[in-house]
Amino acid sequence: MQDLPLQRAFYWEKKRANSVYLSQPMGEGKIREWTWAQAMNEARRMAAWLKAQDWEQGARVAIMSKNTAWWIMADLAIWMAGYVSVPIYPNLQSDSVRQILEHSDSKLVFVGKLDDPQSMIEGIPRSVAQVGTPLCAIKTQESWESIVATTQPLQGKHTPASDALATVIYTSGTTGFPKGAMHDFAAFAHTSKALHQLLRGTQADRFFSYLPLAHVAERCLVEGFSLYTGAPVFFAESLDTFVQDLQRARPTLFxxxxxxxxxxxxGVMAKMPSRKLNLLLSLPVLGRVVRKKVLHGLGLDSVRFAGTGAAALPPSVVAWYRHLGLELLEGYGMTEQFAFATISVPGRMRVGFVGESIACCDVKLSDQGEVLTRGPAHMKGYFLNPEQTRDAYTQDGWLKTGDCGELDDQGRLRIVGRMKEQFKTSKGKYVAPAPIESKLAALAGIEACLVTGGAESHQPFAIVMLPEGRWSAMRNPGARSEFTSQVSAHVERINAELDQHEHLSFVAIVPEQWTVEAGLVTPTLKLKRNALEAHYRKHYDQWFKRGSPVVWHDHA
Known part of the structure; x- marks a missing residue:
């Protein structure tokens, strides 16, 4: 058996023909399942229809949907037909949809489950054909069901070469228009093999798919690795059913x-105060029972590998999960590297570090401390953008990640922050915001935070977002006073650990939720710093003049 994703799919189609591969919630408690043979049959029928459109080899076909079984089947169909898939996040504005479809010159878009389908479909140019998959809430030109019902399956094993273009993945666009990273089929194979070296994945594993498949991490860790291992994939239905979906899946890799x-x-602490939980966990026999009950309630009792990435995780949160018996292993990667470059290894993990380089990626630091990487899973370049491709690499072929890093004596990497995110205060001192944000976000009750400053301020300060619904509770004077004291004490502890020029001068707590729809975070919940700073900059002077360590911004 070879390692390319389609080769693996053809293998499991025969080897595990009657084993369930995809499990899809259909609403009202109903679940639809596909065996490997059934999933490949549908993909083959769609591939035959796509191939009959007679587009040129390598034509782009987009997928715009939340994670569903049809997302993966569509991807397989696109590849079997000899085309290239272009994932689109399921919560973009119509203008962003149009930009990606036009830039990629996509011939067709599969439209699936979306929160605001009418808005997103308005971004589809008239020249781009549409196929609606089941759970798509609006009428499209063609439907998945009718095509599958009336088309004979494509026969044989249509396997592109390892260096053939498989997908164009557009970055999440934290600083502007996203770039389309081109990845070949070998990228799937190399990262899957590296994951297998670390995790020893088997057909007995279970995957739970809920982070956007349009993002490279879910594409690599769920789609790519499930194709490699032959293990089943379970999908989430909605936020309301998330815990039940997770309990149904009981993933082993999460x-x-x-x-x-x-x-x-x-969520756990809302049901059981931290002090009581810690007391119960400290008891020899009862502690084991409580650990199992808490993890079972989260649907994580079968997890043998728990990964985290995309941003720093506060050490206190890592310690909390470890106390529950779940070791959170941090990793690091980018779209350009096909999801990951380093991973923390069980038994060798170090809190605050993102692990060691994986088998298919070399990592080093430049003289300026920038993290540089190279490897066979790296992108072939940016689609239709040779100039940005050249700028992304050093002259000797190392990818410039834009991240500042440090390596310890065992080769474990710590991300200090983004090179471009560092800002200079009016004192002429540089501040890296990410490590400070990680410390600040460790306080329970803080959902997200932004550390900023710049030439107009002597010291950095922070803007804090509360969990949804928490602002209303903070209208109670007693609750607000108590939380203000907690934040003040937390900032004092943080400042004691920082250099003088990094000390937070104050924290401004704001009422808004930072959402994708508002343009303040990316679809993967990364902060759009420029957008957030532009949104709040007009209030900076007012906050400074308050002279308080905690500022409540009561007016949106």
């Missing part, structure tokens, strides 16, 4: 981002 790990923690 990856999440810091903001969601912290939400899980806050």
């Amino acid at each position: 990856f999440s981002v810091p903001r969601l790990w912290m939400k899980f923690q806050q």
